[in-house]
Amino acid sequence: MSADPTVFVVDDDEAVRDSIRVLLETSGFRVEDFGSPADFLSSDAPGRPGCLLVDVRMPGMSGLEVQLHLAETGSALPVIVITGHGDVPLAVQAMKAGAVDFVQKPFDEEIILTAVRTALDRAERQRGRSCPPEVLNRLATLTPRERDVLEGLVAGRPNKVIAHHLSISPRTVEIHRARVMDKMRAESLPRLVRMALEAGVVPKGD
Structure with missing residues (x-):
């Protein structure tokens, strides 16, 4: 994309x-x-x-x-x-x-x-806008699969759609999503998406 x-x-x-x-x-x-x-x-x-x-x-x-x-x-x-x-x-x-x-x-x-x-x-x-270094550092701690889930969230996809796209279960997406929220220290989904966008995260095409 x-x-x-x-x-x-x-x-x-x-x-x-x-x-x-x-x-x-x-x-x-x-x-x-x-x-x-x-x-x-x-x-x-x-x-x-x-x-x-x-x-x-x-x-x-x-x-x-x-x-x-x-x-x-x-x-x-x-x-x-x-x-x-x-x-x-x-x-x-x-x-x-x-x-x-x-x-x-x-x-x-x-x-x-x-x-x-x-x-x-x-x-x-x-x-x-400059992205705070700590946000970039947190982003770097994500595993490849967690990064995939984050990109799905940035694209506005529901958990079920992300699960289908990644060929994993919705429950697994929920687990990865929770870990991403924790690692990024995001108190809400909108805050997570804003941080990801500031850090230059752009979802890949299907």
């Missing part, structure tokens, strides 16, 4: 996804799109470098709920919300929750490009 930054687009409207993809790819950005929040959150995208463009109104799960889920699981992806007419109050709510920007439909191409550049710049600054 490439560690190059990617613009992830989540929108249930295929025409919107296609138009954004064409605009961004024509401007030199790497793009991956998803038709639903569930597809996005079940992938390894939340743990990879880049930014997220997400529609604020979608069936089942709103863009704001996606943003809050990312924050709760420790994902460092900067978020840009896409809004339709009348959705500005929701966009403001998303901004208060940490979104980088919001863009309104119909899109102004330059506004989208500026928002994406700003989000990717923020992501780059976050990755460039």
Whole structure:
């Protein structure tokens, strides 16, 4: 898997996804799109470098709920919300929750490009922050299997998915996860993921 930054687009409207993809790819950005929040959150995208463009109104799960889920699981992806007419109050709510920007439909191409550049710049600054030496030292104490489990957690995968991916039992994943939390001295999963991201841990592709 490439560690190059990617613009992830989540929108249930295929025409919107296609138009954004064409605009961004024509401007030199790497793009991956998803038709639903569930597809996005079940992938390894939340743990990879880049930014997220997400529609604020979608069936089942709103863009704001996606943003809050990312924050709760420790994902460092900067978020840009896409809004339709009348959705500005929701966009403001998303901004208060940490979104980088919001863009309104119909899109102004330059506004989208500026928002994406700003989000990717923020992501780059976050990755460039110096990681405390003690965190790197703790990371070095992990066994290869513990590192595999950590990468799965950074990718936002549930224990069962990590177990399937590594061909081990969910119970074994739980044991490794507990050891990783202990070795990294992380009091919570979000804290563990943040430390791992600061240390440059990027999940491998399947």
